[in-house]
Amino acid sequence: MKNYLKPLLAIGFLFVTMLAHATVSLPHFFSDNMVLQRDKAIKIWGKASPKEKVTVRFNGVERQVVTGKDGMWRVSLPAMVYGGPFEMSIKGNRNNIVLKNILIGDVWLCSGQSNMEFGLNGDLTGKEEIRQSKNSNIRLLNVPKTIQTSETYDIEESSWQECGPATTANFSAVGYFFGKKLQADLDVPIGLINSSWGGTDIETWTSWKASMNNEEYAKYAGQSVEKALGYATEDLDQFKQxxxxxxxxxxxxxxxxxxxxxxxxxxxxxxxxxxxxxxxxxxxxxxxxxxxxxxxxxxxxxxxxxxxxxxxxxxxxxxxxxxxxxxxxxxxxxxxxxxxxxxxxxxxxxxxxxxxxxxxxxxxxxxxxxxxxxxxxxxxxxxxxxxxxxxxGFSKWGTGPNSFASLLYNGMIHPLVGFGIKGVIWYQGENNAGEAYRYRKLFPNMIQDWRGQWGDEFPFLWVQLASFMAVEVVPSESEWAELREAQNMALALPKTGQAVITDIGEANDIHPRNKKDVGIRLAHSALHVAYGKDVLASGPVFEKMERQGNQMVLSFTHIGSGLSTQDGSKYGYVKGFAVAGEDKEFVWAQAYISGEKVIVWSDQVENPVAVRYGWANNPIEINLVNSDGLLASPFRSDDWKGITAGNLPDGH
Known part of the structure; x- marks a missing residue:
């Protein structure tokens, strides 16, 4: 090639590159039909040419900004009350984007594994619910699945849609029922962002920075995910092709x-x-x-x-x-x-x-x-x-979403950071049941991570694991019980809540088809935790235990006007209790409600020292509820070493 042609080609390439970035653009989650979070500053951002002036107009407010050398721009609009629909214009030197049918309301991020991903078309009531799902005050955004080895600017191609028969079938059933309940009770627009992937560990949803708090990844401090993994998304894409x-x-x-x-x-x-x-x-x-x-x-x-x-x-x-x-x-x-x-x-x-x-x-x-x-x-x-x-070259770690920490966070959560949300609902834990003891740290670490990324201590609500597998003939140790215990422990964090659903699990299916009650129970928790409504935040919570002879007298908080049983037993008989003596051998116990207490005993244990309730993979029969009809979570009074203590994943 002639030497004098090289500079001309370089200039031409630069000119084409500048043209490619000359138009104002937005991440995919800024689209028609979106919901913007009320009562919080509204952040909008995108790309344009370096040093380009961008003007954003929305709901009577105008903001101008000049992009930096990297072509990025960001504006902050003042907090606004709920309402709409509105239009938003984003104008640059060469183009003007107009987004239509925008509402201001409450936005909830719905995330986790397959029970959150589970579509409305699989719910017990799904067929009829889909048919009647038209509601222009509920908007839905599905975040496409993607594995990314570094934090990304945008999600894969997607956009907000109005809630209706054409959009709800494959949307999260739990998210849909949660949003429907809130929209009806609060009468404000609700936006639901579904970012979930079946069969995934909590580690892949945690940022790389926060992963350094976990012992199996701390040794990679100072390295990027790509350096630790030995490959990048581009390599993974070739394999996927x-x-x-x-x-x-x-x-x-x-x-x-x-x-x-x-x-x-x-x-x-x-x-x-x-x-x-x-x-x-x-x-x-x-x-x-x-x-x-x-x-x-x-x-x-x-x-x-x-x-x-x-x-x-x-x-x-x-x-x-x-x-x-x-x-x-x-x-x-x-x-x-x-x-x-x-x-x-x-x-x-x-x-x-x-x-x-x-x-x-x-x-x-x-x-x-x-x-x-x-x-x-x-x-x-x-x-x-x-x-x-x-x-x-992937033999060391594999290529799936659980291969390493942060792979789903990078492309399915990080791009959303800054988009205003009211809070998060989370349904995950099945994949981490074998390391439930570690989940005591993994779960609050992720909650605090997401809150730190957004710079907002927003409400974070989750679904406790449902009942699953065969009903135990005798009291036994249980990984799933230990995972539920770890979930209970996370309630020590502020602005958290949990939906207990041990009564609607299915022994032979890890995906219970009754998602309606799950969403409604989450919404009930949200009404208290996120909106300050005068409702109970949860079912009865174990507080303390006193021994009287061979009986244990248990006290609870969050009982409302009193304790009762879900099945309305006139004798107040409570199912699912077990007791043990110093030998740590548990046997099934008898239990009944006495005023605001529960009395537990077994004639086989003369000197009981510990009580467990619903401590099993499948405690589907437990029935202790408060005056709002909310189930008590499984719990134990002892702190004896569980079967998952010390478990670590292979290889990391």
């Missing part, structure tokens, strides 16, 4: 006529192990099954049980099904004309996005049904990897 465009599809691995080498053996069903124990990616599985004469051309049914996370399945080179949902059982119909007498080839492409992948059911879940006969498929399958995280 390979997951979305599996090269094996192009090479027709699914065709039995395609000649492939390098297959190994793995028993199915089970999770990936051995060399693939820590892998994310795509592994193909192949099984050949012999069918007798007379089955050619017959329809069939292929059952594979649950697969983690996604699959595409072929029979004799014909695609018979695909599922991109890790909890669902794979049950694929095979159309007539695909099966043949003799050898048939089943090919399953299994994609794992995080954690452990595989065909994970029981052996009896995996079979081919033709006519009235089942052909078992459990046993040795051939397998061959197509795309692996280790091939992209």
């Amino acid at each position: 390979s997951l979305e465009n599996d090269p094996a599809i192009k090479e027709k691995w699914y065709d039995p006529e395609t000649k492939l080498k390098g297959w190994k053996k793995m028993r199915v069903p089970k999770s990936w192990d051995g060399e693939f124990k820590d892998e994310d990616g795509i592994i193909w599985f192949r099984k050949k099954v012999e069918l007798p004469k007379g089955t050619e051309g017959m329809p069939g049914e292929l059952n594979l049980g649950p697969i983690d996370d996604a699959d595409i399945t072929w029979v004799n080179g014909t695609k018979v099904g695909a599922t991109d949902f890790w909890m669902a059982n794979r049950n694929y119909k095979i159309a007539p004309g695909i099966l043949r007498a003799g050898e048939n080839t089943i090919m399953v492409s299994v994609k794992d996005n995080s954690s452990v992948g595989g065909i994970n059911g029981e052996p009896e879940d995996v079979y081919l049904k033709v006519g009235d006969k089942n052909y078992p498929l459990a046993g040795e399958w051939d397998y061959k990897p197509s795309v692996t995280s280790s091939g992209y």
Whole structure:
């Protein structure tokens, strides 16, 4: 290239770059239909050219600002009372943005894992609720899922929507019912921001700075996430592109006529192990099954049980099904004309996005049904990897949202910092149950982190873990009980509240479908904590215990006008108590309400020293409530070492 052309090309590139940034722009969460927080200064920000004048006009107020060298601009509008709809204009040198249908009201951030993400279309009352959900005074914003190794300026593409049948089906059911209750009771506009991701740990929602308060990450102090991880979002994006465009599809691995080498053996069903124990990616599985004469051309049914996370399945080179949902059982119909007498080839492409992948059911879940006969498929399958995280240098940590701290905070919470909110509702903890003792620090650390990021001690409310798994025959230790205890401890922070939902869990489903009562109970807590209404903030809270002979006399706060039982027992019998002596062996106890006390005893324990209530994975029968009908949280009087004390995650 001629030397004199290089400066001209450089100038041209600079000119094109300046043009690209010459227009005023906003993060995606500033959009039509948004709700801005009432009674607090309203902050608006965006990008433009360096040294460009930007004018913001809203609700009779005008502000001007000149961008810095980085092209960033920010204005602060005065606090305003609720109302609307309004328009906002943001004018620069080259363009003018007009945002319409804006309301001023209360904005709540809804976050956590799958029980917060759980859509209204899955709720017990969802079908009818969606049909009747039109309410222009409730606005919804879904934050798209993204893993980011550094803090980002903006969320992925999204915008605010009015609440209605076209927008509520896939919005958080808990968030929707919470917002609906508040809007009806307060008669002010409500904005709901859903930023949640199923199956995630609390660590990934915590900022990198605050993660230094956690012992497993403190050793990385002074390093960035990318330095500690050894990769950046750009590297992750390349891997994700390979997951979305599996090269094996192009090479027709699914065709039995395609000649492939390098297959190994793995028993199915089970999770990936051995060399693939820590892998994310795509592994193909192949099984050949012999069918007798007379089955050619017959329809069939292929059952594979649950697969983690996604699959595409072929029979004799014909695609018979695909599922991109890790909890669902794979049950694929095979159309007539695909099966043949003799050898048939089943090919399953299994994609794992995080954690452990595989065909994970029981052996009896995996079979081919033709006519009235089942052909078992459990046993040795051939397998061959197509795309692996280790091939992209990710073998140490993996590529999912739980691979490291802050990966979801960076792209799904940090961009929102500064956008005015009334408070936060949180539903998470299932993923951290195995480290419940550490959750005592992890949870308040995240709450204080978010408040510090916003510079606002806003209300923070959460859902206590529901009942789950089999009902215990005898009193036993419980990780889920210890996680609930850690959640209770976080109530020591100011402006916090909790919804107890042990009565609406489902033994066989970690995702209870009754989200309506969850949202309403959160709203009840919000009315007290966030709005100062004269309602009880929670159910009865254990205060102290006195021993009288072989009986324990328990006192509670937050009882209102008195204690009672949820099932209205005329005798005041309370379920779910256990007592123990010095031997620490708990037995089920009898209990009844006496005035404002609960009397607990067991004839098997002559000298009781400790009481536990609802201390189980599934304490669904507990029934102690206050005068507002709110359940008492599970608790214990002892501080004996739990089963999660000292647990640390592997690798960090």
